Amino acid sequence: xxxxxxxxxxxxxxxxxIVFCILFxxxxxxxxxxILKAVKEREVSIxxxxxxxxxxxxxxxxxxxxxxxxxxxxxxxxDAMLKEAREVKDKIIAEAKVTANxxxxxxxxxxxxxxxxxxxxAITELKNQVATLSIEIAEKxxxxxxxxxxxxxxxxxxxxxxxxxx
Amino acid sequence: xxxxxxIKSVLFALVALVYTNSLNAETSHKADVNHExxxxxxxxxxxxxxxxxxxxxxxxxxxxxxxDYNGHSYSMPLPIxxxxxxxxxxxxxxxxxxxxxxxxxxxxxxxxxxxxHGKIYQLEAGAIEASFDEAHHITNGVRPIDLSITKNVFxxxxxxxxxxxxxIKTASHYTKNGAVAPKGIxxxxxxxxxxxxxDIAKVNIGEKKYAKFMPYLLTIFFFIWFNNLxxxxxxxxxANLTGNIAxxxxxxxxxLLVTNLNGNKAYWGHIFWMPGAPIPVKIxxxxxxxxxxxxxxxxxxxxxxxxxxxxxxxxxSLISLIFIFKNAGMGAxxxxxxxxxxxxxxxVAFLQAYVFTMLSALFIxxxxxxxx
Numbered sequence: 058x059x060x061x062x063x064x065x066x067x068x069x070x071x072x073x074x075i076v077f078c079i080l081f082x083x084x085x086x087x088x089x090x091x092i093l094k095a096v097k098e099r100e101v102s103i104x105x106x107x108x109x110x111x112x113x114x115x116x117x118x119x120x121x122x123x124x125x126x127x128x129x130x131x132x133x134x135x136d137a138m139l140k141e142a143r144e145v146k147d148k149i150i151a152e153a154k155v156t157a158n159x160x161x162x163x164x165x166x167x168x169x170x171x172x173x174x175x176x177x178x179a180i181t182e183l184k185n186q187v188a189t190l191s192i193e194i195a196e197k198x199x200x201x202x203x204x205x206x207x208x209x210x211x212x213x214x215x216x217x218x219x220x221x222x223x
Numbered sequence: 224x225x226x227x228x229x230i231k232s233v234l235f236a237l238v239a240l241v242y243t244n245s246l247n248a249e250t251s252h253k254a255d256v257n258h259e260x261x262x263x264x265x266x267x268x269x270x271x272x273x274x275x276x277x278x279x280x281x282x283x284x285x286x287x288x289x290x291d292y293n294g295h296s297y298s299m300p301l302p303i304x305x306x307x308x309x310x311x312x313x314x315x316x317x318x319x320x321x322x323x324x325x326x327x328x329x330x331x332x333x334x335x336x337x338x339x340h341g342k343i344y345q346l347e348a349g350a351i352e353a354s355f356d357e358a359h360h361i362t363n364g365v366r367p368i369d370l371s372i373t374k375n376v377f378x379x380x381x382x383x384x385x386x387x388x389x390x391i392k393t394a395s396h397y398t399k400n401g402a403v404a405p406k407g408i409x410x411x412x413x414x415x416x417x418x419x420x421x422d423i424a425k426v427n428i429g430e431k432k433y434a435k436f437m438p439y440l441l442t443i444f445f446f447i448w449f450n451n452l453x454x455x456x457x458x459x460x461x462a463n464l465t466g467n468i469a470x471x472x473x474x475x476x477x478x479l480l481v482t483n484l485n486g487n488k489a490y491w492g493h494i495f496w497m498p499g500a501p502i503p504v505k506i507x508x509x510x511x512x513x514x515x516x517x518x519x520x521x522x523x524x525x526x527x528x529x530x531x532x533x534x535x536x537x538x539x540s541l542i543s544l545i546f547i548f549k550n551a552g553m554g555a556x557x558x559x560x561x562x563x564x565x566x567x568x569x570x571v572a573f574l575q576a577y578v579f580t581m582l583s584a585l586f587i588x589x590x591x592x593x594x595x
Contacts, residue, residue, distance in 0.1 A: 068371055072372075087394060089390075093434075093437060
């Protein structure tokens with residue numbers, strides 16, 4: 058007797074073939090296709106996202122490096138500007154000093170001249186006044202001396218006495 | 224924790240008890256039938272023979288036996304579809320009134336049918352009862368083409384509905400939400416789908432050509448796995464579908480077809496004219512390789528059939544120990560062992576689905592591989 062365990066039944070073969078084929082086509086069309094497509098799409102989008110994230114990171118790094126360079130440049134420029142400014146300042150101060158000195162000297166010289174002028178004028182005036190005063194005094198004295206005939210005579214005598222007829 | 228475990232084991236023991244009771248009832252029913260056949264006096268001390276019970280369980284049946292109560296069998300009738308010389312005949316399996324020994328004749332369209340050991344025979348015209356020879360073969364009947372919705376076919380249809388429901392629901396998650404992260408049932412199924420894709424298809428077929436075979440590999444993986452699991456559930460599943468040689472035969476033939484229809488020049492070249500070998504060796508290798516084309520799917524067929532059937536036999540044998548020793552105390556030994564084997568079978572259910580799919584992918588891979 059053949060063992061029923063290992064004797065395939067025709068009915069079950071037929072049914073399994075039919076059912077498996079139907080299952081295959083239904084699943085292939087309505088399940089595997091959308092599922093595999095979605096999974097694939099998702100994987101691609103995740104990969105893209107990762108790639109773009111990496112790209113962004115690299116760009117950031119690049120930017121950061123650029124920033125560093127820019128910052129350095131700026132720093133150098135600033136230093137240069139500061140140096141220049143300091144130089145300019147020093148120059149201006151030096152120039153100002155020189156100008157101020159010159160001006161000062163000029164002012165001092167002018168002052169000295171003025172003082173000299175004033176001094177000379179004062180001396181001249183003093184001399185004139187002294188002369189005037191002397192004349193006035195001499196006048197007064199003369200008037201006083203020559204107020205009487207005696208006195209005039211005495212005077213003349215005196216003068217005459219002084220004059221030595223050599 | 225311990226308390227929880229105790230509750231669980233008690234529950235399991237109860238379930239096992241109900242299960243074994245139903246088996247017991249089935250056996251006694253079978254035993255009765257055997258007695259009737261042999262016209263022997265029944266004896267209470269008769270030794271319990273687990274083989275018919277186990278064989279009955281792992282074989283296909285025309286009805287879905289649920290339980291016996293008070294000597295009555297309760298089963299779900301299934302449609303019987305026969306293609307006879309006189310055309311199509313259909314009726315429900317309940318017409319046989321649970322008879323499996325060829326006693327009850329069903330008259331339809333002027334033909335009479337009997338059921339013997341799960342097979343339906345059409346009796347010769349005019350025969351009023353089935354007659355048997357010494358080896359208990361029917362002598363006055365022939366088997367019509369039997370396309371009945373048997374227990375296995377019914378179970379397969381159920382599994383197909385479950386598979387379609389689960390995966391169309393999974394697919395709808397993606398069609399509705401676009402290519403987003405899985406959620407709900409999709410988050411259960413997606414890792415398995417990715418497992419088949421990344422660890423079976425891509426590895427064995429290669430990155431470039433795997434996509435074409437994905438629908439086949441996925442279908443065969445989930446068909447085998449779901450039916451393996453359904454077969455492990457007593458009562459509502461319990462049909463030994465993937466442990467049936469007809470089913471594994473069909474699946475293996477599909478792999479054979481997919482492999483060889485996609486075979487490229489290099490594949491056939493390796494079969495008929497092995498490159499790099501001396502001519503006598505080439506001639507010698509040709510028949511060997513040709514046989515190899517068939518032995519590969521044959522091994523697939525036998526491996527799945529034997530593994531799943533063996534699992535069913537072990538669980539049933541362990542439960543049968545209780546009846547062999549006629550001692551409920553044996554349950555203390557059988558039940559934990561049966562539990563252990565059942566858990567192991569859960570692993571085997573996945574493993575065999577994986578192995579079948581993996582080897583299918585491997586065979587397809589060799590058939591489509593580019594050789595330099």
